[in-house]
Amino acid sequence: MKTMSLCVTVNGESKQWTIAPGDLLLDVLRREGYFGVKRGCEKGECGACTVLVHGKPVNSCLIFAAQVEGGEILTIEGLAQGDTLDPLQEAFLDHGAVQCGFCTPGMILAAKALLDRQPHPTEEQVREALAGNYCRCTGYRKPVEAVLAAAARRKVPTEVAR
Amino acid sequence: MNTTVVGKNLRKVDGFKLVTGGAAFTDDVLLPGMLYGKILPSPYAHARIKRIDTSKAKALPGVHAVLTYKDVPRVPHTTAGQAWPEPSPYDTYLLDSKVRFVGDRVAAVAAESRALAEQALRLIDVDYEVLPAVLDMEAAMDAGAPVIHDEPDSTKIFDREHNIAAHIRREIGNVDDGFREADFIFEREYRTQRQQHCMLEPHVTICWLDGDGRLMIRTSTQVPYHCRRQVAMILQIPVSRVRVIKPRIGGGFGGKQEMLLEDICSALALATRRPVKIEYTREEEFYMARSRHPQILRMKMGVKRDGTVVASHLQVLATTGAYGSHASTVQGNTGSKVLPLYRAPHLRFECDVVYTNTPVAGAFRGYGCPQGFFAQESLADEIAYKLGMDPVEFHRKNAIRLGDVDKLSAQLGEGKEGLPRVIRSCGLPECVKRGAAAIDWDRKRQSLPARAGFVKHGVGMSCTMQGSGIAGIDWAASFLKMNEDGSFFLQVGASDVGAGADTVLAQIAAETLGVSLGKIIVTSGDTDFTPFDTGAYASSTTIISGGAVKKAAEKVRAQVLGVAAKMLAVPVENLACAKDEVFTTTKPRKSVSMAEVALQALYQEKLQIMDGASHYNTDSPPPFCATFAEVAVDTQTGRVRVVHLATAVDPGVAINPMQAEGQVEGAVTQGLGFALSEELMLNHTGWPMNPNFLDYKIFSAKDMPKLTTILVETEEPLGPYGAKSVSEVPINGVAPAIANAIFHAVGVRIRKLPIRPEDMLRALYEQQPELKPEEALVTQ
Numbered sequence: 001m002k003t004m005s006l007c008v009t010v011n012g013e014s015k016q017w018t019i020a021p022g023d024l025l026l027d028v029l030r031r032e033g034y035f036g037v038k039r040g041c042e043k044g045e046c047g048a049c050t051v052l053v054h055g056k057p058v059n060s061c062l063i064f065a066a067q068v069e070g071g072e073i074l075t076i077e078g079l080a081q082g083d084t085l086d087p088l089q090e091a092f093l094d095h096g097a098v099q100c101g102f103c104t105p106g107m108i109l110a111a112k113a114l115l116d117r118q119p120h121p122t123e124e125q126v127r128e129a130l131a132g133n134y135c136r137c138t139g140y141r142k143p144v145e146a147v148l149a150a151a152a153r154r155k156v157p158t159e160v161a162r
Numbered sequence: 163m164n165t166t167v168v169g170k171n172l173r174k175v176d177g178f179k180l181v182t183g184g185a186a187f188t189d190d191v192l193l194p195g196m197l198y199g200k201i202l203p204s205p206y207a208h209a210r211i212k213r214i215d216t217s218k219a220k221a222l223p224g225v226h227a228v229l230t231y232k233d234v235p236r237v238p239h240t241t242a243g244q245a246w247p248e249p250s251p252y253d254t255y256l257l258d259s260k261v262r263f264v265g266d267r268v269a270a271v272a273a274e275s276r277a278l279a280e281q282a283l284r285l286i287d288v289d290y291e292v293l294p295a296v297l298d299m300e301a302a303m304d305a306g307a308p309v310i311h312d313e314p315d316s317t318k319i320f321d322r323e324h325n326i327a328a329h330i331r332r333e334i335g336n337v338d339d340g341f342r343e344a345d346f347i348f349e350r351e352y353r354t355q356r357q358q359h360c361m362l363e364p365h366v367t368i369c370w371l372d373g374d375g376r377l378m379i380r381t382s383t384q385v386p387y388h389c390r391r392q393v394a395m396i397l398q399i400p401v402s403r404v405r406v407i408k409p410r411i412g413g414g415f416g417g418k419q420e421m422l423l424e425d426i427c428s429a430l431a432l433a434t435r436r437p438v439k440i441e442y443t444r445e446e447e448f449y450m451a452r453s454r455h456p457q458i459l460r461m462k463m464g465v466k467r468d469g470t471v472v473a474s475h476l477q478v479l480a481t482t483g484a485y486g487s488h489a490s491t492v493q494g495n496t497g498s499k500v501l502p503l504y505r506a507p508h509l510r511f512e513c514d515v516v517y518t519n520t521p522v523a524g525a526f527r528g529y530g531c532p533q534g535f536f537a538q539e540s541l542a543d544e545i546a547y548k549l550g551m552d553p554v555e556f557h558r559k560n561a562i563r564l565g566d567v568d569k570l571s572a573q574l575g576e577g578k579e580g581l582p583r584v585i586r587s588c589g590l591p592e593c594v595k596r597g598a599a600a601i602d603w604d605r606k607r608q609s610l611p612a613r614a615g616f617v618k619h620g621v622g623m624s625c626t627m628q629g630s631g632i633a634g635i636d637w638a639a640s641f642l643k644m645n646e647d648g649s650f651f652l653q654v655g656a657s658d659v660g661a662g663a664d665t666v667l668a669q670i671a672a673e674t675l676g677v678s679l680g681k682i683i684v685t686s687g688d689t690d691f692t693p694f695d696t697g698a699y700a701s702s703t704t705i706i707s708g709g710a711v712k713k714a715a716e717k718v719r720a721q722v723l724g725v726a727a728k729m730l731a732v733p734v735e736n737l738a739c740a741k742d743e744v745f746t747t748t749k750p751r752k753s754v755s756m757a758e759v760a761l762q763a764l765y766q767e768k769l770q771i772m773d774g775a776s777h778y779n780t781d782s783p784p785p786f787c788a789t790f791a792e793v794a795v796d797t798q799t800g801r802v803r804v805v806h807l808a809t810a811v812d813p814g815v816a817i818n819p820m821q822a823e824g825q826v827e828g829a830v831t832q833g834l835g836f837a838l839s840e841e842l843m844l845n846h847t848g849w850p851m852n853p854n855f856l857d858y859k860i861f862s863a864k865d866m867p868k869l870t871t872i873l874v875e876t877e878e879p880l881g882p883y884g885a886k887s888v889s890e891v892p893i894n895g896v897a898p899a900i901a902n903a904i905f906h907a908v909g910v911r912i913r914k915l916p917i918r919p920e921d922m923l924r925a926l927y928e929q930q931p932e933l934k935p936e937e938a939l940v941t942q
């Protein structure tokens with residue numbers, strides 16, 4: 001089988017992996033132990049496989065790993081600082097926004113991308129940002145509440161706020 | 163109630179790993195040498211395998227096993243994850259020489275990669291003798307219809323010649339007399355569709371042999387113990403040689419109350435002696451897993467002039483698809499949990515569950531009740547309207563209440579005679595009151611339809627109930643042992659499928675032992691290390707497994723107090739525990755910490771503080787629910803938008819109110835899909851037409867109406883700390899509340915689900931032809 005090498009930064013660590021040109025980013029990440037990247041449909045329809053590439057939410061089942069060569073990837077594993085959770089993670093727990101938790105990594109990352117560009121979103125904007133992340137457990141009310149609560153709780157670096 | 167842990171909105175005990183992406187789910191492991199299993203699905207709805215040649219597939223390098231019916235034991239069984247002996251027919255085989263629906267198993271392979279496994283499937287050469295198929299449930303019993311289960315060795319089929327998997331007829335009172343007493347009789351037909359669970363984690367199973375050659379099954383299941391028993395039986399190995407491990411589950415909703423991949427994955431692991439994983443793709447999940455039973459319901463009700471219901475008669479035709487998984491029990495519930503909502507003395511339920519060459523139906527949240535309540539609550543609304551009554555008043559007059567005995571349940575147990583149901587707690591009147599207030603019922607009933615314009619608003623409501631565990635059948639055990647730091651290991655067979663059972667059970671243990679939630683470490687759902695539990699279904703976990711936990715914790719608490727009594731030199735009666743310590747209830751106050759007790763027990767008394775308990779109930783207390791919907795119907799496009807959905811539920815005492823609310827909101831969201839958008843469609847050859855999330859539409863965050871969730875807590879004497887159940891009942895009332903609101907908005911009754919824009923528009927034009935655009939306009 002033809003192989004190639006892939007250099008990426010995942011959660012701040014630089015990685016060099018051997019991949020096949022046709023490998024999906026989803027498969028490569030899971031193979032490398034990033035189990036927080038979930039496989040829900042492999043068709044770009046459910047959002048469970050969401051990761052951030054250069055800060056933007058991407059369905060990792062829809063792109064080849066080779067396409068992110070040199071890229072910066074954030075998976076759910078990279079969000080907390082050790083035992084200190086991100087405000088989004090805290091809020092998801094406090095608001096009961098996690099049931100089975102299978103959609104949770106994707107949702108939290110989609111929400112993070114939103115808060116990074118829009119620190120004080122409206123409910124409408126939160127729902128829009130989560131529209132690509134299906135959840136079959138919660139009915140979305142608690143995840144939406146959690147994102148709004150996290151926005152209120154998050155310390156926004158001043159330059160971003162402005 | 164004065165509690166410190168129960169009734170509190172505490173974080174999930176397993177929440178940290180779920181928000182940080184920790185390896186939690188079945189597929190979150192990488193086993194060295196693991197093979198990929200794949201099932202060859204039948205392309206025909208009904209066919210016999212004349213010849214099957216696997217030699218080319220086997221010759222492909224990297225392929226380690228190819229199995230057909232010739233290679234595996236033939237043991238008739240049911241895949242339904244039910245207590246033994248299962249009431250479902252034994253009509254299923256690991257692999258068979260006949261296929262009975264598009265997607266049925268033809269063969270299975272294990273190969274070194276997924277791509278190789280897929281390639282191997284294409285190399286299997288099959289000659290089919292295509293048989294006539296019956297896809298329409300209304301044609302299944304006809305003389306001359308193809309017989310789907312003509313094999314001689316299947317058992318417990320009601321009438322195989324006529325494709326009837328199960329038949330039910332039950333009556334209390336005398337319905338014919340009842341109709342004679344009635345002033346008015348109403349009769350209508352309703353139809354419900356094939357809805358799929360769409361849990362975000364598809365079914366996935368990994369099997370391997372451990373060092374001792376025992377079969378390990380790591381799987382996404384709601385029923386680890388049933389699964390172990392079934393796999394052992396099907397593969398003809400002793401139960402002691404099988405271990406089922408249930409990690410975190412990415413949603414079940416009944417779809418995983420089924421032994422679905424475990425048998426075939428185990429067979430591949432045994433054949434290859436390598437770890438094997440089978441994971442359904444989303445597409446496979448839609449038609450190779452399970453779905454809700456489609457039903458045609460004829461509901462007849464006799465009422466007095468004043469609105470009192472005297473008799474109800476419900477006739478149901480349902481299809482279970484090609485196999486009878488949950489056939490009699492789901493449909494039994496359509497009668498037993500629905501009809502008794504009204505106090506009519508005369509009730510009759512009749513039902514035929516037929517085989518068709520379609521994907522297999524099974525357990526799905528609500529378990530037959532969403533269908534039954536759609537019929538009953540739609541008809542109730544129609545009756546109230548005809549009598550000039552407010553539907554709220556109709557329910558107030560007729561609904562079951564505290565102290566009532568539901569006798570129909572006694573006749574409709576899980577496949578056999580059940581037990582009568584006594585209503586010992588009932589918050590339904592309060593649910594109706596608060597739900598109505600939340601939606602502003604009195605005002606909106608008067609003012610809404612008058613609005614001008616193409617978009618019409620309306621409000622509708624429904625009342626529903628469910629059960630909490632299967633009376634006399636569901637049971638659970640739990641075990642607790644104390645550690646040196648005053649913490650406890652809690653071992654339960656219960657299966658947290660995402661609804662938060664581990665947390666709720668830990669809260670019950672913590673409350674009983676007087677410790678904080680963090681002091682309870684839960685292990686659940688592993689047949690080697692946790693005691694028996696029938697599993698996570700029938701809204702049973704909180705009340706049944708919770709009951710077992712409370713009992714075990716009480717026994718352990720007695721041991722703790724016994725040790726503390728010696729340490730403090732006071733009688734046991736004068737001791738209590740709370741806040742991680744044991745203290746005297748009499749003056750002077752003396753105390754020892756839980757950790758001190760544990761150290762004393764372990765190192766001085768040489769005593770491991772530990773105990774277990776088993777628990778079952780002889781009754782299944784119903785949770786109640788009132789659902790209120792406001793809709794906006796666009797009379798030009800047919801689009802029905804739900805503006806506001808208010809759900810008031812009586813779950814008994816909510817052990818964790820935040821989690822209970824989450825159950826309500828998740829249930830109503832699936833109810834919205836059932837009402838408005840979800841249906842797995844088959845074409846005329848039985849092929850699924852929309853097995854993906856683009857064409858099968860579930861609700862997204864953007865599609866949601868405003869949700870109001872109200873918990874009306876009551877204290878159930880049979881439940882631990884007064885709890886009943888919550889996760890199923892809220893799904894039941896959504897569709898009828900919406901259909902009734904549509905009638906209020908536009909005066910059109912819809913009796914078939916789902917109500918898609920085209921369905922709405924068609925019904926509008928049929929029932930109100932004046933709305934139809936002028937022919938001239940259309941043809942120009």
Ligand code: FES
Pocket residue numbers: 038039040041042043044045046047048049050059060061062
């Ligand atoms: S797995 Fe990628 S969108 Fe569903």
Ligand code: FES
Pocket residue numbers: 097098099100101102103104134135136137138362412413660
């Ligand atoms: S929490 Fe289960 S899918 Fe969202």
